[in-house]
Amino acid sequence: MTRVAVLGATGAVGQRFIQLLSDHPTFEIAALTASADSAGSPYREAAKWRVDTPIPEAVADVEVVETTPEAVPDDVDLIFSSLPSSVAERVESDFCEAGYVVSSNSSNERGADDVPLVIPEINPDHLDLIEVQRDNRGWDGALVKNPNCSTITMVPTLATLDAFGLERVHVSTLQAVSGAGYSGVTSMEILDNVIPYIGGEEEKMETESRKLLGEFDGSQVQWHDVEVSASCNRVATLDGHLENVWAELSDDPTVAEIYAAFDDAATQDLHSAPDPLIETFDEPDRPQPRLDRFLGNGMAVAAGGVQETPAGVQYNTLAHNTLRGAAGASLLNGELLDRNGWL
Numbered sequence: 001m002t003r004v005a006v007l008g009a010t011g012a013v014g015q016r017f018i019q020l021l022s023d024h025p026t027f028e029i030a031a032l033t034a035s036a037d038s039a040g041s042p043y044r045e046a047a048k049w050r051v052d053t054p055i056p057e058a059v060a061d062v063e064v065v066e067t068t069p070e071a072v073p074d075d076v077d078l079i080f081s082s083l084p085s086s087v088a089e090r091v092e093s094d095f096c097e098a099g100y101v102v103s104s105n106s107s108n109e110r111g112a113d114d115v116p117l118v119i120p121e122i123n124p125d126h127l128d129l130i131e132v133q134r135d136n137r138g139w140d141g142a143l144v145k146n147p148n149c150s151t152i153t154m155v156p157t158l159a160t161l162d163a164f165g166l167e168r169v170h171v172s173t174l175q176a177v178s179g180a181g182y183s184g185v186t187s188m189e190i191l192d193n194v195i196p197y198i199g200g201e202e203e204k205m206e207t208e209s210r211k212l213l214g215e216f217d218g219s220q221v222q223w224h225d226v227e228v229s230a231s232c233n234r235v236a237t238l239d240g241h242l243e244n245v246w247a248e249l250s251d252d253p254t255v256a257e258i259y260a261a262f263d264d265a266a267t268q269d270l271h272s273a274p275d276p277l278i279e280t281f282d283e284p285d286r287p288q289p290r291l292d293r294f295l296g297n298g299m300a301v302a303a304g305g306v307q308e309t310p311a312g313v314q315y316n317t318l319a320h321n322t323l324r325g326a327a328g329a330s331l332l333n334g335e336l337l338d339r340n341g342w343l
């Protein structure tokens with residue numbers, strides 16, 4: 001078994017890690033960390049458990065420790081990180097310096113030249129950037145990132161459309177409240193409302209997409225030159241980000257060819273990887289968050305409503321933001337790191 005630790009284990013994403021790891025065939029939890037306020041308490045007290053399955057017995061009485069390399073056992077092979085990015089910025093490099101491989105959700109360093117930003121089905125080869133990172137930083141460990149939840153919802157479809165000459169993308173999102181963490185949006189703000197602003201989200205979609213779709217030439221990632229313009233909205237759904245995408249292509253595929261390309265999107269032979277990656281719908285009113293966020297155990301992306309418009313090919317896409325968009329994304333990167341011999 002591969003021994004893993006979760007940093008920020010009490011939070012919204014941390015709890016999803018616990019849920020996903022509780023019956024994982026090759027990863028076992030060796031340590032759970034959180035803030036100094038939670039350290040020293042049993043997990044069941046430190047975490048206000050909100051996931052829709054019971055708190056796993058195996059972790060309920062585990063003592064939460066502080067988020068420092070010294071507090072984590074030496075025999076841990078892989079660290080999953082779901083810390084606020086301001087905290088991750090300070091501590092993740094300490095873990096990498098101490099020799100740990102960190103698969104992180106936090107937004108710090110996603111754009112760094114020597115940090116792999118990876119979706120296993122899209123750009124698994126970017127993981128080899130770890131060699132460059134180790135040379136640059138003198139680390140025995142490594143830092144690998146998954147993209148933001150709104151980016152990961154859209155990029156699998158964009159990677160597929162790239163075969164038709166992807167030139168320009170406009171996207172408008174309808175993002176669930178869990179994407180902001182438990183204390184992110186109050187009920188008074190979001191009930192009966194839509195908030196047409198999510199700090200930093202539009203920039204993340206515009207830049208992370210280009211890095212993910214880029215080519216790794218052995219020493220650096222040449223970012224894709226697609227232009228992405230995003231408008232991000234918070235809506236009163238609990239989980240599942242729905243996105244309306246307009247993609248301008250240099251070729252002129254039919255709607256049927258686009259559906260066929262989505263259906264044939266590349267998959268990975270990893271425990272948590274869905275097959276198919278993209279579940280498509282012919283119905284014009286799908287996908288919907290409540291109906292479709294758990295496709296592929298919450299790891300698939302749903303797409304539907306494909307149509308030709310004067311502004312390009314238009315479609316709707318959806319993914320579960322704390323599963324495929326966060327904990328599941330890091331977990332899948334962890335499985336890829338393990339399979340490719342990086343641990």
Ligand SMILES: NC(=O)c1ccc[n+]([C@@H]2O[C@H](COP(=O)([O-])OP(=O)(O)OC[C@H]3O[C@@H](n4cnc5c(N)ncnc54)[C@H](OP(=O)(O)O)[C@@H]3O)[C@@H](O)[C@H]2O)c1
Pocket residue numbers: 007008009010011012013014033034035036037038039046067082083084085087105106107147148149178179180181182183321322325326
């Ligand atoms: N929610 C999503 O859909 C989503 C999607 C993609 C990426 N992300 C990213 O994932 C990260 C976690 O998000 P979240 O929604 O899970 O946040 P959250 O619910 O606020 O949880 C934050 C976690 O970090 C811990 N923490 C806070 N301050 C700390 C400190 N100074 N030292 C050590 N640990 C500290 C908290 O521990 P305590 O309980 O002790 O405070 C908690 O375990 C963020 O970077 C976020 O941007 C989230």
